[in-house]
Amino acid sequence: MPEIVFDGVEKSYGSVRVLPPLDLTLHDGEFTVLVGPSGCGKSTTLRILAGLETLSGGEIYFDGKPISALEPKERDIAMVFQDYALYPHMNIARNMSFALRLAKTPKAEIDAKVQRVADMLNIGHLLARKPAELSGGQRQRVAMGRALVRDAGTFLFDEPLSNLDAKLRGKMRTELAEMRDSIEKNMVYVTHDQVEAMTLGDRIVVMNEGVVQQQGTPEELFKEPRNLFVAGFIGSPSMNFMEGALVDIGGEMHVQGAGFDLPLDATTRTRLDTATDRNVTVGIRPSSFTTDTSGATVELRVIVAEYLGAQSVLVTKLGKTELLVETQSTAPFKSGVTQSFGVNTDEIMLFDRSTGLRL
Amino acid sequence: MKSTLNRLTPYVFFMPAAVIMIIALFYPLLYMIWGSFRRWSPSQQIGETEFVGLRNYISLWNDPNFAESMGVTLKFAVSVVTIEMLLGVGLALLLDRNIRGMSVLRTLFILPMMIAPVVVGLMWRYIYHPTIGTFNRFLDTIGVERVDWLGQNALMSVIIADIWQWTPFIFILSLAALQSLPQSALEASRIDGATGWQQIWHIKIPLMMPVLIVTCLLRLIDAFKVLEVILVMTEGGPGLSTEILALRISRTATEFRELGVAAAMSNYLLILLMLLTAAMFTYTKLQEARANRLRMAVEADD
């Protein structure tokens, strides 16, 4: 279970630069999730770590030892691929035992290990089948099992749930979360799905275009995003953004924009080091709107109400800007009606409009 | 009424092709089978010939020359296919990588296959020439004793020429098979700790197997019918040492003027090839059946 350090790791394909110098530390025994939109370089990062791709620059250290010259098999890793990558011509037992057989492990030990992992993943009855004889969910488990059978120091997962249907994905997510607590290994998990990242990660690394935007616990990322990208990416439904300006109204700081004028609370105010008249991007989470209109309010025109069960998401408009509002379904809303919504002003986030950084 | 017509439509479109097929394929075939039961010299119309029953077949069965020719053919076919498979697959495994200039190299490799067999024969006859041939002149320069290529070692020489010409066929098919292998399975095997050889042995070869088996059978069928290159190089000699079946058939028809016997010989070859084809067909059928069974199993599970 090494500590893994990326030190200025770069990757280019020809003239296409996929990873600008990347610095990243993955702590021992932690479940780290790399999350970001498709094509941002998550898989590339993972494949470099696995040794399937060569570095174009920089170095990776396992417990201080440089490893970029090592073959994948010398890195003590196990990996679960997005498309499972099972060996089509071997049955499940042989798929799972392949690495152990190459390592010349005694047969009795192999059988015991395979049986134990197979039972843990509920695939014990499938051991004699070939991969083509399994459903998607079963193949996914086998892929997981093949990695778990090995006592590798580091486990890598590349979007292992993305080929499953929504229901199965939810189920596997829960099982993975359970497994995470029972296995004390380094795990690096790549996904584009922020819900998966939030559920599974001890620590989440948000990437965009090869650049690490922020890393931290799920709560830190949700409550204290460092920039516009992280704020918009983490959280579901995603954060609303509006253009506004900071104005001083009788000694009180307000943020104003087309159709809204919201007072800022003391904490937010102290965060702002600079004076008024500054152009900002205002971020308000859908959950920051309330039906309690005793405080600050905005007038929103309801376009559609998306009923999700106990909760509803309202798609509303403020002038031309579309805003999402999360409410209890008990309060009925009619489409086309303009209505007042309260805003929890202490949850408002302000971002510099040019740099995108949180103020 | 309308629906009957509709059902017949495909057959109507199918008819011209079917008629041409029957005339072009089955007519000569039936003609040959019919002829093989007759005593038939090239000067005779088939109507004027005498029906002899199975006599042509039986006499062939007891003819030591035919047996010899059959033996030469078997030796030739088995040797060339074995060596070509090993070389072709080996080369494919070696050249399955993305290095600059590899596509040019691959094109060069398949050139021999594109040369007309007669030209190949002439070329090799020159290379094997006892005094001015490339090989023997080379042996002279390095001071090694000359080899009697097309004399005492005729069969071996013919086999070498065939290997030169047909290894590329197996090479390109194997290469295509290799490049369509699931890349992630190979990557998984690298992470699981497989060395290059173990990847070849445990992953690549087993996954290429269906293509390799079909390639092997195709090549085997072809090797049994080889004619031009050997005709040009040795004309079957010396003695009967390189007289493969196709050559003997043509000689029986033209030199010995026994069309009936030649036809019977062709039929023996045809039966042999049909057995091979049937083997290939059975193999693909088995594969399909297996694939179907798998699909059913998966559907039942989901």
Ligand SMILES: Nc1ncnc2c1ncn2[C@@H]1O[C@H](COP(=O)(O)OP(=O)(O)O)[C@@H](O)[C@H]1O
């Ligand atoms: N072999 C390759 N050649 C060229 N570009 C590649 C290659 N592999 C990946 N890329 C590019 O690198 C970028 C990052 O890819 P990837 O790491 O797979 O993204 P992610 O896994 O985050 O979706 C993408 O823009 C992709 O097009």
Ligand SMILES: [Mg+2]
């Ligand atoms: Mg990816």
